[in-house]
Amino acid sequence: MIYVTRRAEFSASHYYHNPAWSGEENRRVFGKCANPHGHGHNYTVEVTVRGEVDPKTGMVLDLKDLKKLVEKEVLDLVDHKFLNREVPVFATTIPTTENIAVEIWKWLAPKLNLGKLHRIRLYESADLYVEYYGD
């Protein structure tokens, strides 16, 4: 079994808000992340696929295909976007780094033809990242 990781970057804005709570409660829980005008990050996503090496090609999958898939299924949706307003799922799901990683998993996992999605690692900054393994 070999693990192949592809890294990609996107920039987006977001804010944290739970509509079930008062403005005051949102500010208390989420602090400056509750500012409704949003704020932004340069995100780095690492997509790890696992699989066997194909003896004909020496590869698990064609990395160009993975790059295109990540562009189409992830970057086109989120890059240079205000996540809360422009990405439908985040109208109802708070776009925390945790939830973004889970959504990226859901977008990519069913689209992979070769290999299995193993991990999504999403950096919000160099000092903060989350990892999701699909369960």
Place this chain on the structure above:
Amino acid sequence: MVYLTRRYRFSASHRLHNDALTAEENARVYGKCNNLYGHGHNYVLEVTLAGPIDPETGMVYDLAALDRAVEEEVLDRFDHTNLNLDVENFRQRVPTTENVCIEAFNLVRARLTGGRAAGAPNPAHLAHLARVRVEETNSNSFEYEG
């Protein structure tokens, strides 16, 4: 289950020396790290928590509470100290980065009150300390999972 990792930094000096060994043995085992006057590193501390996403907040853990816990339990104790002389945890224990990693893990875990997200908006929400990783230099790192 989502894993959340946060990176912190501290700077400290240490000397690798075991009183139970002779001067010669210490010099052989620890090499230049046995230098009588000590030496220092810029350490990187990575703390990883694991847990379900709290549906109310979208978060695994309250990051501000994690920062407070790590600052008070580890960084305030270790940063800008001589680990051998200034830190209780290393009076009887050689401050190798292996031991720094284990002590940091135990200090943070004790603070996270049995796995409960102290300070998290929903106190019933559970996250646990999954791993501590310490980089002594860009080339050396150590991980401990308890």
